[in-house]
Amino acid sequence: MAQKPGSLPIGGCCDTLALPLEEQDVETWAALCHALADKTRVQLLAVLCRYAGEVCVCHLVAAFPLSQPTISHHLGVLKSAGLVRCKKRGPWAYYYPNWEAINRLRQFIERIQAQEVRP
Amino acid sequence: MAQKPGSLPIGGCCDTLALPLEEQDVETWAALCHALADKTRVQLLAVLCRYAGEVCVCHLVAAFPLSQPTISHHLGVLKSAGLVRCKKRGPWAYYYPNWEAINRLRQFIERIQAQEVRP
DNA sequence: CTATTATATAGATAGTTGTCGATACATCAA
């Protein structure tokens, strides 16, 4: 078969394609994206950021056309990913964004974007 | 039951919690995150960005411990989400990042982050 | 044309996830 025309000098010297990201980073970023891979959770995080400080779960349940257990589930997913935290006061639970995790997500995008070669 | 202590003046005037994001934006961002909600796809996008221009699929298949159809599947998911594009030259397929979509993802994070109140 | 190679698609399967109703747990009022 023909010599590949666009055959890249991959890595500059060899034919082996190096994976740029370390396993742990891949794990972290995939987990963060996974937590935001659902429309309800994207909107939930946006609400928490918009009304940060804290938002009571009962308000969230009222704002979404979903059952209370489902909202609780989505909040749990966001919390497991570290994107939000919560504290309980009396019988109420208040969720709020974890800006550090959100920042990690932005750094991921920026690291990817840093590879772009602009004209 | 007791008056809620942390009861927020949500929205400033009423008890209804407004959803900050429009349906279409939520859809877009969830779809982008969904495409990156998998370790293999995160690494794939990183590789494509690192070696942009273009990367031949056969190199990708060689670099990952997964079957060729599985790599093809993941590239298809990234392509459906608009994060990458591809062109065929002869029998080879070359994938490359779509920086515009990656930028949309960064704008999402930034819009979320813009709500943060710094001390 | 035939054989070979690169890639995509199809089909199957095990595992995951979003959703709900039912229920348990915790907190507070009375």
Next chain:
DNA sequence: TTGATGTATCGACAACTATCTATATAATAG
């Protein structure tokens, strides 16, 4: 204590997904 309310958990089910093998499609070499 009893009842009411806010929240989390459980169990179930349908839908989706990551992966594989097998196969189809496309392009090129001989």
